Amino acid sequence: MRALPVGDGALLVEVASDEEAQALHAELLRRRAEGLLAVREIVPAARTVLLDGLADPARLAAELGASGIPDVPPRAGHVVDIPVRYDGPDLADVAAHWGVAEEEVARIHAGTAFRVAFCGFAPGFGYLTGLPPRYDVPRRATPRTAVPAGSVALAGAYTGVYPRSSPGGWQLIGTTDAVLWDHTRVPAALLSPGTRVRFVPLPPAGPAAADVPTIPAGRP
Amino acid sequence: MTDRALFVVRAGALTTVQDLGRPGHAHLGVPRSGALDGPAAALANRLVGNRPGAAVLETTLNGCAVRPRSTVTVAVAGAPCPVTVDGHAVAWGAPVRVPGGALLEVGAAVSGVRAYVGVCGGVAVEPVLGSRSTDLLSGLGPPPLTDGTVLPLGNPEGPHPRVDVAPQPAPPAELVLRVTPGPRDDWFTPQALRTFTARTYRVSSASNRIGLRTEGPALERARPGELPSEGMVLGAVQVPPDGRPVVFFADHPTTGGYPVIAVVRDRDLAAAAQAAPGTPVRFVEVRRR
Structure with a gap:
C-alpha cells in the first residue's frame, strides 16, 4: 500500500488489487460512519481509493501505513437484480472473443455474481467486476456516438449499464428497463460502490427493440 | 406564476446557474460543479444580501441580458464588463436596483472570462442533490440558459450592505498557478518535469467548465501503458496523450485514467477561471503545506 499526497488536502x-481496493474502501467507510474519519469524498477506483477534503493528509497516511489493509472480506452489500434482454448488437462479437455461442454469453453473464467496484464516467455508472479474466474484451475499435440508456455493456474486465444515452465504446450485449439514475429518487443511484448485482435474463423482445444506431466499426 | 422571476432576453455564449455545487457525491460519478470563480460569486451574493450558497448566473465572455418581472437588486462581479439598465450605464461590482420590466444588460467582458450576476433572493430553480448548479459534464441541474428562459427567484433574505464599489482582483495578464507535484509525477521524464515548471504555456480556446486546457510544450511520459482509472480532485493537472496539461475545473470527471503531474492550489483556481484564451500560464512548484 502506498499513500500518495494529492495537493494539500487529499x-x-x-x-x-481490486480486492484490496474494495476492502480498504469498506474499512474507510466504517471509520467515517464511526466518526473516526472526517473527509468530504471517498472515491474508490480500480486500484486506489481517493480521500478528498482532509484536514491532515500526512497524519492519515501515517495511520494507514501503520494499520494496513484489513484482510477481512468487505461486508456484503445488498443485492440488486437487473433484468436483462441479451439482445445487444455486439453479442456476436463478444461470443467470438469468448469462443462460445451467443446463448452461452447470456448464460455465463447471468450466472456471474457481480459487485460494483467503483462508479464514474456518468452519474450512476458503475464498473462491475465478477467475470473471470479470460472473459476480458477490448473496447470497440470505433466508439458509438449514441449508446441507448439501459444498454448492458462490457469493456476490459468490467460490466456497466449506461444510465442515459451517451457516446460509448463498450461492447453492448443487452438492454434493461432498470432505471440506473433518477435524481428525484432516494437514493438517486441504483448502484453504488460495494453493491452486489445479479443480471436476470429475460426472453428477447421483438425486432423493434434491437434498433440501435451505430457507426460502422473499422474492421470486417 | 409569481412575479419574482427573470426573463432571459439574451442568454449569451454560455450562461449557467451556479451555486456552491454538489460535493460529496463523487463516489457515484457526480462532479462537484459550482461557480468557477468562487470569490466573485460570493461577492455578487454579498452585495445583494444573499447567503453564500444562493444561486447566481455565471456568464462566459459576452454577458447576458435579463428582464426582471418585479423590481430587484442585482450586482455584477467577476470579469469587468459594462452594465446597463434600460440602456443607462450603472455600476459594476456594486448593488444596482433594476425596476420591474426594465432590461438589465451585462456586456462583454473587458478582461477576464466569467461575470457573476447576483440577484436578491437568488435564482430559485429546483435543486438537484442539494445544488442548483448546471453541470455541463453530467447534465445535472438546469440546462444552460436560452433566450426566452424564465428563471424563478427566491425571496430576499435581508437588507443588502451599503457599498459603493467592492474591490476585486483584476483578471490575470499572466496566470501563475502554484502547484504541488504528484500524485503521478513519476510517470513523466525528468525533462518533462523541468519543462512543466520552466516553460510558459498559453490558455487554449478549448477551455471550458471541465478544465483549463493549455497550449505549449508537450510533456513526455517516462513509461508506456495506461493508468487504471483513479479518483480526480479539483485543480488536478492531468496530462492526456497529447502532452498538454489540463487543469481540472468544477465540472471535471470524478475518475480518470491520464496521469496527474501536479495539483493547483485551490486559491489560484479563481484566477484560472478568469484567464482568457491566449493568456500566458506558468506553473510554479510550491512546498506542500
Whole structure:
C-alpha cells in the first residue's frame, strides 16, 4: 500500500488489487460512519481509493501505513437484480472473443455474481467486476456516438449499464428497463460502490427493440 | 406564476446557474460543479444580501441580458464588463436596483472570462442533490440558459450592505498557478518535469467548465501503458496523450485514467477561471503545506 499526497488536502491510497481496493474502501467507510474519519469524498477506483477534503493528509497516511489493509472480506452489500434482454448488437462479437455461442454469453453473464467496484464516467455508472479474466474484451475499435440508456455493456474486465444515452465504446450485449439514475429518487443511484448485482435474463423482445444506431466499426 | 422571476432576453455564449455545487457525491460519478470563480460569486451574493450558497448566473465572455418581472437588486462581479439598465450605464461590482420590466444588460467582458450576476433572493430553480448548479459534464441541474428562459427567484433574505464599489482582483495578464507535484509525477521524464515548471504555456480556446486546457510544450511520459482509472480532485493537472496539461475545473470527471503531474492550489483556481484564451500560464512548484 502506498499513500500518495494529492495537493494539500487529499490522499490517493494505492493498493495491489481490486480486492484490496474494495476492502480498504469498506474499512474507510466504517471509520467515517464511526466518526473516526472526517473527509468530504471517498472515491474508490480500480486500484486506489481517493480521500478528498482532509484536514491532515500526512497524519492519515501515517495511520494507514501503520494499520494496513484489513484482510477481512468487505461486508456484503445488498443485492440488486437487473433484468436483462441479451439482445445487444455486439453479442456476436463478444461470443467470438469468448469462443462460445451467443446463448452461452447470456448464460455465463447471468450466472456471474457481480459487485460494483467503483462508479464514474456518468452519474450512476458503475464498473462491475465478477467475470473471470479470460472473459476480458477490448473496447470497440470505433466508439458509438449514441449508446441507448439501459444498454448492458462490457469493456476490459468490467460490466456497466449506461444510465442515459451517451457516446460509448463498450461492447453492448443487452438492454434493461432498470432505471440506473433518477435524481428525484432516494437514493438517486441504483448502484453504488460495494453493491452486489445479479443480471436476470429475460426472453428477447421483438425486432423493434434491437434498433440501435451505430457507426460502422473499422474492421470486417 | 409569481412575479419574482427573470426573463432571459439574451442568454449569451454560455450562461449557467451556479451555486456552491454538489460535493460529496463523487463516489457515484457526480462532479462537484459550482461557480468557477468562487470569490466573485460570493461577492455578487454579498452585495445583494444573499447567503453564500444562493444561486447566481455565471456568464462566459459576452454577458447576458435579463428582464426582471418585479423590481430587484442585482450586482455584477467577476470579469469587468459594462452594465446597463434600460440602456443607462450603472455600476459594476456594486448593488444596482433594476425596476420591474426594465432590461438589465451585462456586456462583454473587458478582461477576464466569467461575470457573476447576483440577484436578491437568488435564482430559485429546483435543486438537484442539494445544488442548483448546471453541470455541463453530467447534465445535472438546469440546462444552460436560452433566450426566452424564465428563471424563478427566491425571496430576499435581508437588507443588502451599503457599498459603493467592492474591490476585486483584476483578471490575470499572466496566470501563475502554484502547484504541488504528484500524485503521478513519476510517470513523466525528468525533462518533462523541468519543462512543466520552466516553460510558459498559453490558455487554449478549448477551455471550458471541465478544465483549463493549455497550449505549449508537450510533456513526455517516462513509461508506456495506461493508468487504471483513479479518483480526480479539483485543480488536478492531468496530462492526456497529447502532452498538454489540463487543469481540472468544477465540472471535471470524478475518475480518470491520464496521469496527474501536479495539483493547483485551490486559491489560484479563481484566477484560472478568469484567464482568457491566449493568456500566458506558468506553473510554479510550491512546498506542500
